[in-house]
Amino acid sequence: MTQSSGDFTAMFRDLSQRHGLACTHQRQVIYQALVTAKDHPTPEAIYESVRARIPSISLGTVYKNIKTFLEAGMLNEVSLHHGSLRLDARLEPHHHLVCRVCRNIVDLDEPDVAPASYTGRLPRGFRLERQNVEFIGICASCAKQQSSLTT
Amino acid sequence: MTQSSGDFTAMFRDLSQRHGLACTHQRQVIYQALVTAKDHPTPEAIYESVRARIPSISLGTVYKNIKTFLEAGMLNEVSLHHGSLRLDARLEPHHHLVCRVCRNIVDLDEPDVAPASYTGRLPRGFRLERQNVEFIGICASCAKQQSSLTT
DNA sequence: CATTACACGATAATTATTATCGTTTGTCAA
DNA sequence: TTGACAAACGATAATAATTATCGTGTAATG
Ligand SMILES: [Mn+2]
Ligand SMILES: [Mn+2]
Ligand SMILES: [Zn+2]
Ligand SMILES: [Zn+2]
Numbered sequence: 001m002t003q004s005s006g007d008f009t010a011m012f013r014d015l016s017q018r019h020g021l022a023c024t025h026q027r028q029v030i031y032q033a034l035v036t037a038k039d040h041p042t043p044e045a046i047y048e049s050v051r052a053r054i055p056s057i058s059l060g061t062v063y064k065n066i067k068t069f070l071e072a073g074m075l076n077e078v079s080l081h082h083g084s085l086r087l088d089a090r091l092e093p094h095h096h097l098v099c100r101v102c103r104n105i106v107d108l109d110e111p112d113v114a115p116a117s118y119t120g121r122l123p124r125g126f127r128l129e130r131q132n133v134e135f136i137g138i139c140a141s142c143a144k145q146q147s148s149l150t151t
Numbered sequence: 152m153t154q155s156s157g158d159f160t161a162m163f164r165d166l167s168q169r170h171g172l173a174c175t176h177q178r179q180v181i182y183q184a185l186v187t188a189k190d191h192p193t194p195e196a197i198y199e200s201v202r203a204r205i206p207s208i209s210l211g212t213v214y215k216n217i218k219t220f221l222e223a224g225m226l227n228e229v230s231l232h233h234g235s236l237r238l239d240a241r242l243e244p245h246h247h248l249v250c251r252v253c254r255n256i257v258d259l260d261e262p263d264v265a266p267a268s269y270t271g272r273l274p275r276g277f278r279l280e281r282q283n284v285e286f287i288g289i290c291a292s293c294a295k296q297q298s299s300l301t302t
Numbered sequence: 303c304a305t306t307a308c309a310c311g312a313t314a315a316t317t318a319t320t321a322t323c324g325t326t327t328g329t330c331a332a
Numbered sequence: 333t334t335g336a337c338a339a340a341c342g343a344t345a346a347t348a349a350t351t352a353t354c355g356t357g358t359a360a361t362g
Contacts (some may be wrong), residue, residue, distance in 0.1 A: 022339060076242065078232055084348090086230065087194070089225075108271060119263045120263030133283070137277055209310070214351075235319095
C-alpha cells in the first residue's frame with residue numbers, strides 16, 4: 001500500500017476543515033467505517049466496527065458524530081421515517097408526498113403517478129414485488145418558518 | 152345519518168371474521184381511527200384519538216392491535232425503515248433495492264433507474280426537491296427460509 | 303349458559319436515542 | 333512551542349418508542 005491510511009487522514013482533515021469540524025481520531029474512524037460499509041449500517045453496527053480500532057469509544061460519541069455528519073451534509077439517512085411507526089389503512093398500492101421537515105405524508109392519486117423502472121440486473125434470486133415512491137420536498141408552512149429564520 | 156355507526160360495526164364484525172380475529176370494542180374503535188385518519192398517524196396519535204371514545208384503553212392494547220392488523224394485512228406501514236436509523240455515506244442521489252424481510256438495502260446503479268413522475272397538482276406552496284424510490288421484494292436467502300416454513 | 307381461548311389493562315422490561323457533566327483534546331493565536 | 337479556550341470525549345443518567353408479562357375479563361362456540 002502507498003501510504004493509503006495517511007491519504008485518508010489527510011483527506012479527512014481537509015474534509016473536516018471545510019465543514020468547520022474539529023478533526024478528532026474518533027471522528028475519523030467513525031467516518032471511515034461509514035464510507036467503507038456497503039450495507040447502509042445502523043449506528044450500533046458502526047459502533048461495533050469502530051470498537052475494533054478504538055475499544056474505549058463510547059456509543060454516545062458514535063451517535064453524536066453521526067448526527068454531526070448528518071447536519072453537515074456529509075451523510076444521509078436512508079429514510080425520513082425512522083423513529084416512529086407511521087400507519088396507512090389504504091391498502092391499494094399508492095405513493096406519497098413527504099415534507100422533509102415536519103414529515104407530513106400525503107397520498108398521491110395513482111393515475112397521476114408514473115412509476116419508476118429499473119432495467120439493470122437484480123441480485124441472483126431476488127424476487128421483486130413492488131416499489132415505493134416518495135416525492136420529497138418542503139411544505140408551505142415549513143418553508144415559511146425556515147425563511148423567517150434566515151431573515 | 153342512516154345507521155352509519157351500525158353499518159361500520161357490521162362491516163368490522165365481518166372483516167374480523169374473515170381474518171380470524173375476535174371482534175372487540177377496542178379493536179373496532181382503533182380500526183375506525185386508523186381508516187378515518189388521513190395523515191398516516193403514529194400509534195401514539197391513534198391512542199389519543201381512541202381515548203376520546205374509550206378513556207380506559209391502554210397504550211399497550213393500541214400497539215398490540217396495530218401489530219395484529221399489520222400481520223393480518225389489514226394495515227400497512229408507510230416505511231420499512233422505522234425503528235433504527237440506516238446511514239448512507241454515498242451522497243449522489245440514488246435509489247435502493249430493499250428486502251422486506253431482512254431489510255437489507257443495496258444501491259442501484261443510477262443509469263439503470265428511470266425515475267417516477269407525478270403529473271398531478273401539488274399542495275399549494277409545496278416545493279418538490281427530489282424523489283426516493285425503493286424497489287421492494289424478498290432476497291434469495293429470506294425466500295429460502297420462508298419456503299422452508301411452509302414445507 | 304358454560305367453557306375456553308384469547309384479549310384487555312396495568313405495569314415492568316427492553317431498545318433506541320438523547321442529554322448531562324466532569325475531564326481531555328484539538329485549534330489557534332501569541 | 334505553548335497556553336487558553338472552545339469543543340469533543342467517555343461515563344452515565346434520562347427519555348422515547350416499543351414489547352413482554354401476568355392476572356382478570358370477555359367474545360366465540362356449541
Ligand atoms: Mn398512504
Ligand atoms: Mn445507498
Ligand atoms: Zn412541513
Ligand atoms: Zn432478505
